[in-house]
Amino acid sequence: MxxxxxxxxxxxxxxxxxxxxxxxxxxxxxxxxxxMMTMQEMQxxxxxxxxxxxxxxxLIKLTRMNIPRLKRWKNS
Numbered sequence: 001m002x003x004x005x006x007x008x009x010x011x012x013x014x015x016x017x018x019x020x021x022x023x024x025x026x027x028x029x030x031x032x033x034x035x036m037m038t039m040q041e042m043q044x045x046x047x048x049x050x051x052x053x054x055x056x057x058x059l060i061k062l063t064r065m066n067i068p069r070l071k072r073w074k075n076s
Contacts, residue, residue, distance in 0.1 A: 001025060021071060032072070039073040 001023040003010045010018040011027030019027050026033055037045075043064045050060045067073055 026072075039068060042073070043067050 003020070003023060006023040006025070008018075008024035010020060011022045011024045012029055013019055014030030021027075022032075046063050046067065047060050050063060
């Protein structure tokens with residue numbers, strides 16, 4: 001999720017600062033909320049949420065394609 005779309009404007013680091021890399025839905029207190037989630041699970045979750053919001057298939061496809069490029073998933 002783009003941080004601009006995150007109601008909290010980012011997750012939090014261990015010292016309470018806002019994360020400039022990860023959203024509040026994924027990252028709190030310097031840790032991923034679901035550290036065992038695979039990239040494929042993240043893609044499926046993002047698609048599920050986006051479909052529920054009525055987003056277009058093109059935006060969903062672009063999002064799925066972008067997830068492997070995110071820092072968390074680059075080495076997966």
